[in-house]
Amino acid sequence: MTPLLRFQRITKIFPGVKALDDVSLDLRAGEVHVIVGENGAGKSTLMKILSGVYAPDGGELILKGEIIRRNSPRISEQMGIAMIYQELTLIPELSVADNIFLGHEIRKGFLVNRAAMEERTESLLASIGVQVPPRTLLKNLSIANQQMIEITKALSKNARIIVFDEPTSSLTSAEIAELFRIIAALREKGVGMFYISHRLEEIFEIGDRVTIMRDGKRINTSAIAETGMDQVVEGIAGRRIENVYNRSSTEKGDILLDVRDLSGAAFKNVSLRVRSGEIVGLAGLVGSGRSEVARAAFGIDPCTGGEVFARGEKMPRNNPQALSRKGIAFLPEDRKREGLALSLPIRENAVISALHRLNPGGIIRRRKERSVVRDYVDKLEISTPTVEKLANFLSGGTQQKVVLAKWLITKAHTFIFDEPTRGIDIGSKSSIYSLMDELTRQGAGILMISSELPEVLGMSDRVYVMAQGRLAGELSREEADHYAVIQLAFSRPEATA
Amino acid sequence: MPAQTPDFSKRLVKTATDFSSLLILAVVFIFFETANAINGDHYLTLSNLSVILNQACFLTIIGIAQALAILTGGLNLSIGSVMAFTTVMWGRMLVGNSPDNVHFLFPMMLVVGTGMLIGLVNGLLITKLKMPPFIATFATMFACRGMAWLALGKKVIYNLNSDFRYLGTGVVDRLGAFTVTVPMITVLILLLGVSFLLTRTSFGRRIYFTGANPVAARFSGIPTDRIIIWVYVLSTGLAAFAGLLYGARLNSFEPGMATHAPFEAITVALIGGIAITGGFGNIWGVLCGSIIVSTIYNGMNSLSVASELQTLVMGALIIFAVAFNQFLIKENMELRNELDDTAPQRDTFSRTI
Numbered sequence: 001m002t003p004l005l006r007f008q009r010i011t012k013i014f015p016g017v018k019a020l021d022d023v024s025l026d027l028r029a030g031e032v033h034v035i036v037g038e039n040g041a042g043k044s045t046l047m048k049i050l051s052g053v054y055a056p057d058g059g060e061l062i063l064k065g066e067i068i069r070r071n072s073p074r075i076s077e078q079m080g081i082a083m084i085y086q087e088l089t090l091i092p093e094l095s096v097a098d099n100i101f102l103g104h105e106i107r108k109g110f111l112v113n114r115a116a117m118e119e120r121t122e123s124l125l126a127s128i129g130v131q132v133p134p135r136t137l138l139k140n141l142s143i144a145n146q147q148m149i150e151i152t153k154a155l156s157k158n159a160r161i162i163v164f165d166e167p168t169s170s171l172t173s174a175e176i177a178e179l180f181r182i183i184a185a186l187r188e189k190g191v192g193m194f195y196i197s198h199r200l201e202e203i204f205e206i207g208d209r210v211t212i213m214r215d216g217k218r219i220n221t222s223a224i225a226e227t228g229m230d231q232v233v234e235g236i237a238g239r240r241i242e243n244v245y246n247r248s249s250t251e252k253g254d255i256l257l258d259v260r261d262l263s264g265a266a267f268k269n270v271s272l273r274v275r276s277g278e279i280v281g282l283a284g285l286v287g288s289g290r291s292e293v294a295r296a297a298f299g300i301d302p303c304t305g306g307e308v309f310a311r312g313e314k315m316p317r318n319n320p321q322a323l324s325r326k327g328i329a330f331l332p333e334d335r336k337r338e339g340l341a342l343s344l345p346i347r348e349n350a351v352i353s354a355l356h357r358l359n360p361g362g363i364i365r366r367r368k369e370r371s372v373v374r375d376y377v378d379k380l381e382i383s384t385p386t387v388e389k390l391a392n393f394l395s396g397g398t399q400q401k402v403v404l405a406k407w408l409i410t411k412a413h414t415f416i417f418d419e420p421t422r423g424i425d426i427g428s429k430s431s432i433y434s435l436m437d438e439l440t441r442q443g444a445g446i447l448m449i450s451s452e453l454p455e456v457l458g459m460s461d462r463v464y465v466m467a468q469g470r471l472a473g474e475l476s477r478e479e480a481d482h483y484a485v486i487q488l489a490f491s492r493p494e495a496t497a
Numbered sequence: 498m499p500a501q502t503p504d505f506s507k508r509l510v511k512t513a514t515d516f517s518s519l520l521i522l523a524v525v526f527i528f529f530e531t532a533n534a535i536n537g538d539h540y541l542t543l544s545n546l547s548v549i550l551n552q553a554c555f556l557t558i559i560g561i562a563q564a565l566a567i568l569t570g571g572l573n574l575s576i577g578s579v580m581a582f583t584t585v586m587w588g589r590m591l592v593g594n595s596p597d598n599v600h601f602l603f604p605m606m607l608v609v610g611t612g613m614l615i616g617l618v619n620g621l622l623i624t625k626l627k628m629p630p631f632i633a634t635f636a637t638m639f640a641c642r643g644m645a646w647l648a649l650g651k652k653v654i655y656n657l658n659s660d661f662r663y664l665g666t667g668v669v670d671r672l673g674a675f676t677v678t679v680p681m682i683t684v685l686i687l688l689l690g691v692s693f694l695l696t697r698t699s700f701g702r703r704i705y706f707t708g709a710n711p712v713a714a715r716f717s718g719i720p721t722d723r724i725i726i727w728v729y730v731l732s733t734g735l736a737a738f739a740g741l742l743y744g745a746r747l748n749s750f751e752p753g754m755a756t757h758a759p760f761e762a763i764t765v766a767l768i769g770g771i772a773i774t775g776g777f778g779n780i781w782g783v784l785c786g787s788i789i790v791s792t793i794y795n796g797m798n799s800l801s802v803a804s805e806l807q808t809l810v811m812g813a814l815i816i817f818a819v820a821f822n823q824f825l826i827k828e829n830m831e832l833r834n835e836l837d838d839t840a841p842q843r844d845t846f847s848r849t850i
Contacts (some may be wrong), residue, residue: 300715324718338716341709343777343830352706353717355699362699393834406717 002065004029004192005050005161011058012045012216019045020056021216027161027192032183034195034203034224037213037236038285038486040451043196046213047163050194051083052076081161082154088146090153092139097121099138100153124152127189128182144175151182162186163194168202169287180206198285200232200490214238233490237453237482245458246430248437250277252461254311256414256445257328259297262306266292267469269306274414274445279436281460281480282449284489289469290449291333294416298323298330310414324353329407333419333449335396339403342392346384347373349391349402354409376405380435397428404435415439418449433459453482467491511832517825518770518785521818525789529796540799543674549788549795554680555742556765556787561691562735563762564783565728568695570708570775571630573732575619577758578641580740581751583611585645588654588750591661601661605741612737613730615641620726638759645752655749665745680742684784692780704728709776764811765790768818772826790814 003026012020020042027033035043048054049061052071061068063079090099097118106116121134130148138146147167154162164183168176183206186193197203203210204224211221212235219235253276262270267289274280284290296303299320308315310326320330332338340349350373351358358372359365373387380401384394391402400420407415420436421429436446436459450456456463463480465472465488472488526541533540559576566573590604615637622633667679695701707714707721714721739758744750769786771778793814797807 298716320715321718321720330716332716337710338712340713341706341776343709343772344706348702348706352702352714352719355702359699364697364699364702366697388833390830390834392830410718 009059034207082159097134281456284466329412553787559762560765560783582645613734616730616733620729624722
């Protein structure tokens with residue numbers, strides 16, 4: 001039987017990374033093909049090649065036995081390929097029927113034939129067993145129902161292939177059951193579906209086949225019925241050997257940062273502790289609420305409950321200044337946007353958080369400032385000819401070191417690193433790891449949020465794992481391995497409050 | 498050595514971009530000198546220079562007020578209305594020379610204080626209600642103009658106290674044909690003060706950083722709300738002070754005064770090299786921008802250009818100046834970067850004027 005669609009040896013290269021490496025995969029009519037993998041494994045890139053957002057650097061896309069030579073979002077839509085994303089692309093102020101036929105309205109002469117559109121909408125909705133009046137404004141529907149409309153919209157364009165990208169992330173379990181019922185109905189109609197999800201238990205419920213991806217490669221494809229959960233988890237995690245982590249054993253001391261039952265928009269009841277001399281990893285999938293917890297704890301984002309203590313002292317909410325003055329440092333993931341003023345020189349960036357300490361009285365002491373900054377430039381081996389170089393012109397690794405210098409100059413004792421090595425070349429990476437190690441040997445505490453499991457496992461003395469906005473578990477250095485972390489990260493922690 | 502030549506020329510270009518506003522000024526001077534010379538007139542006389550400079554002083558004050566707001570990444574449209582409202586509100590205390598009058602410094606403080614209060618409102622609207630500065634100060638612009646009309650109606654406060662008028666019209670010294678006026682001294686002191694505040698204090702550093710990247714500023718523990726509120730208090734208070742000087746020069750206060758002031762202020766700040774995106778620019782550039790604008794007005798008058806045409810020329814000038822400055826800022830940064838790499842000894846830092 002010819003498959004509905006085939007990815008034939010697809011390769012996609014982005015500057016510095018091979019996002020897809022010789023991936024071959026097929027989709028049959030009337031099947032739900034699940035694709036799993038960590039963030040960055042290449043799932044989304046593959047789907048974007050299907051929808052025509054990216055062009056592959058090698059390989060072919062074969063639809064019903066025919067090679068697709070030109071693709072674009074428009075062409076793929078005409079070929080009957082539809083995407084259902086996590087974020088919906090509908091317009092809240094329009095009716096259900098108007099949304100479904102937006103861009104391909106049924107016309108009578110120059111005018112839109114509203115009656116025909118409403119009639120067709122009704123029959124389409126009925127065909128998948130959804131009961132919504134076609135004239136209802138979209139904004140009055142639940143998220144789940146809006147998703148149904150999105151699916152109906154795809155059907156109205158005669159979609160033969162539908163890609164679901166994390167469709168259940170904002171649905172309740174009743175709504176998920178409804179979605180699965182519709183997916184089953186689509187399967188009966190012979191629609192081929194790719195289903196991307198981080199919820200492993202789901203894929204056993206809905207999938208026909210599963211493909212595991214890792215580091216841009218297809219690891220394995222097998223029928224769900226013949227696949228065990230262990231196999232999937234192991235396949236996602238893989239076994240990687242990297243040895244850039246030099247973690248010395250350090251003396252653990254007092255609690256420096258104590259986050260108690262913190263709740264916010266994207267997370268609930270999270271408690272974390274960081275001791276002196278300790279590197280604490282905070283792992284979890286993107287969207288599990290890791291960064292959000294750290295940002296709220298530091299006072300950047302609002303929180304709805306809970307308390308934060310720095311060295312035993314209760315911190316006011318929503319006040320990053322208070323935390324920074326009490327010795328808490330935050331090194332954000334997006335250094336260019338959140339860490340530095342790019343139009344200012346290294347010197348002014350480096351002292352910005354310590355102005356009150358360096359210049360009591362508020363008058364800048366220029367000579368002292370310059371010598372302090374030069375000191376740290378030497379200590380951190382920041383490669384720059386002068387401290388006056390604008391931050392804009394520094395490499396990612398050097399920028400990260402300037403942000404670190406900024407906090408070292410404040411004499412911070414607790415460092416929250418959000419993705420400390422993202423976008424940093426391997427050489428700078430290992431020097432940042434040594435710096436982290438050095439800091440803890442001098443008694444500092446570090447909370448490290450990271451999506452890179454090897455980094456979490458290589459550097460942390462303890463690992464917290466988050467899933468779906470909750471703390472899913474805590475692992476000691478001995479307990480923490482790929483398997484344990486991934487299992488927690490993909491788990492569904494129950495509400496504890 | 499031949500290898501030094503490109504480096505030298507780059508250095509020259511960089512120096513030129515450092516002083517771009519001065520370059521524009523030179524071009525403007527030469528243009529009007531030549532244009533007047535065709536008519537057989539001499540434009541760049543000492544006496545005319547002192548007229549231009551005196552005129553520029555008034556622009557400089559509102560320019561500084563605007564530049565402060567722009568440096569944080571904002572804008573202050575309430576400048577003109579605040580000048581009108583605050584002076585109209587307290588102006589009666591500045592009328593006449595009767596010995597029963599309170600000292601003229603007292604109503605002046607009330608005017609500036611009222612201005613600062615309105616600035617506080619501006620700052621709170623922007624930070625606490627999260628209104629874009631454009632909208633917040635747009636609203637206070639109308640509100641203040643309305644209050645000015647309500648307070649005085651279609652009347653004018655005139656015949657002001659002569660000691661007070663000295664602030665706007667007084668002469669300190671004559672150096673030949675060049676007249677040194679009180680506003681010149683006032684503006685010089687103001688510039689020195691603001692420049693010190695911006696470059697030599699922690700507060701100034703935080704203003705630049707907040708303007709350059711407000712998100713990173715919060716992540717760095719800068720109380721950005723407080724900084725922004727203070728900047729609008731200063732900016733709007735300065736506008737009220739400018740209102741006093743305008744009144745002192747014109748010998749009257751009236752509700753319709755200075756309607757174009759916020760826009761003139763934007764013009765001189767931008768021509769002076771203050772980046773509209775915030776966080777970049779030297780306050781002395783505002784002086785340069787004011788002199789350029791006042792030279793162009795003065796020059797066009799000397800050539801008897803119709804006032805409608807003058808407005809058109811100003812529009813063209815703003816487009817030119819902003820485009821030119823944006824180009825120069827980028828060029829200047831890149832050249833600095835290259836020179837930093839080739840000359841490890843250099844440690845000096847200058848911002849584009």
